[in-house]
Amino acid sequence: MDRREVLKRMSLTVLGTLLVKPTNLFAAVESGSGSDLGLFRQSRVMMGGIPVSMTVAAERKKDADRALKAAFAEIEDLERLWSIYRPDSEISRLNAAAGRKPVTVSSQTRRLIEEGMHVHSLTEGGFNMALGPAIALWNVMDAPRIPSKGELNRIRPLMRADSVQLDKTSEQVFLSKKGMKIDPGGIGKGLISERAKVILKGHGMQGGLIAAAGDIVVFGKKPNGTPWRVGIQHPRRKNKLLASLDVSDMSVSTSGDYERYFIKKGVRYHHILDPKALAPAWTSRSVTILSPSGRHADALGTGLFVLGPERGMSILKKEGLEGVIIDADGRLHASPKLKARVKFHL
Ligand code: AMP
Numbered sequence: 001m002d003r004r005e006v007l008k009r010m011s012l013t014v015l016g017t018l019l020v021k022p023t024n025l026f027a028a029v030e031s032g033s034g035s036d037l038g039l040f041r042q043s044r045v046m047m048g049g050i051p052v053s054m055t056v057a058a059e060r061k062k063d064a065d066r067a068l069k070a071a072f073a074e075i076e077d078l079e080r081l082w083s084i085y086r087p088d089s090e091i092s093r094l095n096a097a098a099g100r101k102p103v104t105v106s107s108q109t110r111r112l113i114e115e116g117m118h119v120h121s122l123t124e125g126g127f128n129m130a131l132g133p134a135i136a137l138w139n140v141m142d143a144p145r146i147p148s149k150g151e152l153n154r155i156r157p158l159m160r161a162d163s164v165q166l167d168k169t170s171e172q173v174f175l176s177k178k179g180m181k182i183d184p185g186g187i188g189k190g191l192i193s194e195r196a197k198v199i200l201k202g203h204g205m206q207g208g209l210i211a212a213a214g215d216i217v218v219f220g221k222k223p224n225g226t227p228w229r230v231g232i233q234h235p236r237r238k239n240k241l242l243a244s245l246d247v248s249d250m251s252v253s254t255s256g257d258y259e260r261y262f263i264k265k266g267v268r269y270h271h272i273l274d275p276k277a278l279a280p281a282w283t284s285r286s287v288t289i290l291s292p293s294g295r296h297a298d299a300l301g302t303g304l305f306v307l308g309p310e311r312g313m314s315i316l317k318k319e320g321l322e323g324v325i326i327d328a329d330g331r332l333h334a335s336p337k338l339k340a341r342v343k344f345h346l
């Protein structure tokens with residue numbers, strides 16, 4: 001990592017403490033009993049300031065350590081592929097080749113883009129990985145500012161998702177217009193958590209919980225045989241949970257307007273952009289999606305945040321998934337099954 005990268009990361013981490021509210025905490029996992037398995041947990045700050053925690057159920061600490069080391073290494077590999085702060089990452093190379101030539105990508109990057117395109121159409125354009133130029137202009141992460149209408153209109157033609165062309169057989173991706181930029185922020189953490197799960201299972205872990213900020217994936221059971229308990233952060237009450245859910249083999253992904261934001265003249269400008277307005281989406285405060293697929297839960301959460309509660313709940317129903325949306329006025333919209341089994345603290 002060169003010096004610029006180190007400084008960039010440091011500034012992101014510092015900024016993180018200023019702008020990033022404690023995100024979706026997962027409730028403490030109590031020690032196991034009734035089996036020979038124990039719980040082992042490690043946490044790191046990765047990907048420029050994102051807290052990543054992993055808890056596994058294993059018989060021996062030695063095995064747990066080995067599995068956790070491999071899973072964290074996998075995340076570092078994916079970060080090297082997808083970081084928009086590394087000029088040599090696959091996503092940066094793809095962005096740099098926009099309008100010039102297709103780029104051959106790894107199967108992980110293909111998966112990321114394929115799912116992004118799928119959720120783009122599912123969310124009627126609400127999820128759009130091609131928003132990179134607008135995300136860079138708003139720069140909520142580094143140096144927040146409100147771009148002018150003229151600036152936004154000038155880059156609008158660069159954000160058509162159908163200008164992202166994926167050739168599945170050759171694993172090549174072409175961004176057809178110069179200046180286009182893919183931003184993996186709305187889907188990457190879900191896929192990363194999902195990959196960490198595959199590695200932990202491959203190392204013989206019988207249960208585990210991976211949390212990359214608000215993207216949580218659980219598998220198997222806790223040592224005492226009970227499901228994992230996942231907490232959903234309340235979008236307005238600091239360090240308070242909106243709900244706790246018991247889940248097994250599931251991904252729980254939350255998108256919120258409280259994660260990265262700034263307030264100017266009483267208006268909350270946050271990091272999830274409405275692709276039509278090219279401004280923060282003001283239809284929701286938070287969206288939580290449950291799906292067996294981490295990447296699907298992640299992308300869908302971001303996309304439905306943009307669409308808001310009415311379209312959002314109807315798409316969830318069509319998809320047969322559970323979820324909860326807190327709308328712009330703080331009202332709760334939960335799928336019927338979730339409402340029946342979970343107590344929400346509004
Ligand atoms: P999440 O926390 O998963 O909702 O992801 C938010 C991140 O996704 C932002 O910080 C941006 O990097 C990116 N993003 C913002 N708006 C969108 C959008 N409408 N579609 C896809 N990605 C987005």
Ligand code: MG
Pocket residue numbers: 185186187253255297298299300301302
């Ligand atoms: Mg997301």
